[in-house]
């Protein structure tokens with residue numbers, strides 16, 4: 001299946017399905033790339049690099065650079081090592097980086113492509129469910145110790161090749177992480193999609209291929225619709241951050257890996273639903289939603305050892321925040337997000353109620 005993502009700076013195809021890697025050879029030839037640098041992580045590389053290589057045109061020189069798995073890849077030192085590898089292997093301005101992995105590899109490799117010689121091409125070859133969100137839309141970044149994704153650029157890929165075969169080896173924690181972003185897409189834009197997810201998906205370990213393909217496609221459609229209107233987050237695009245204001249804080253302050261990105265976003269979405277009830281008058285059965293999330297294995301409360309004051313200071317540094325109040329994405333209705341600068345008291349009271 002092929003979809004086109006249209007943004008102000010560029011349009012590009014997203015291929016989804018077990019044969020999507022077949023497109024790689026044509027893309028390399030059409031774009032006249034001179035060299036390829038595959039950036040992958042140690043887990044994906046050991047499981048799937050041979051499959052990727054089998055689909056790469058043999059006549060174009062290629063090199064591979066392997067980075068640590070997960071958020072450890074999104075550090076300045078790793079970024080610099082990727083640049084060094086590219087320079088040492090003679091990548092030029094017509095070379096292309098292939099981001100082969102999950103969200104962290106995509107974010108890092110995309111930022112390397114954005115910065116190398118002031119910007120070269122890259123292709124996303126995602127291997128996780130999460131990447132239906134992160135591989136589309138051109139947000140690339142690495143982390144700073146004071147906040148997630150604080151160093152980055154908007155840089156759109158030349159293509160996204162989503163091979164659903166790779167999803168078969170995903171651990172359940174990774175599935176939970178990626179599925180939460182599909183739930184987010186439903187919350188911000190499509191009540192019927194949310195209904196579908198809550199009715200049809202009762203176990204993430206055994207999710208059927210056709211259902212997964214539909215969920216990825218619908219999630220990407222929603223995301224593409226938003227970034228086509230607002231590529232650089234001057235307004236509307238902030239709605240894609242639903243659940244992320246608290247989610248990013250939980251993910252970073254618990255130490256990367258304890259909560260996978262989407263697991264932290266799930267707690268952030270539940271928090272934002274409770275805030276919405278009070279601020280916008282959202283009418284939604286949060287209890288039923290929380291029950292469903294628990295059934296799928298998500299933690300649904302704020303970890304007990306997180307202190308509100310510390311969390312509040314980190315939320316003030318969030319990229320959405322533009323005043324002295326943290327900026328949240330809330331819902332007026334399911335599918336109707338609204339951006340609100342939040343009062344500290346409401347944030348604190350709701351935070352206390354949602355602690356374990």
Ligand SMILES: O=C(O)C(=O)C[C@@H](O)[C@H](O)[C@H](O)COP(=O)(O)O
Nearest residue numbers: 133134137139148149237240241319
């Ligand atoms: O693409 C976007 O725009 C998003 O906000 C998607 C998020 O789900 C993304 O994964 C991410 O965490 C971006 O957050 P940001 O605070 O770094 O912009």
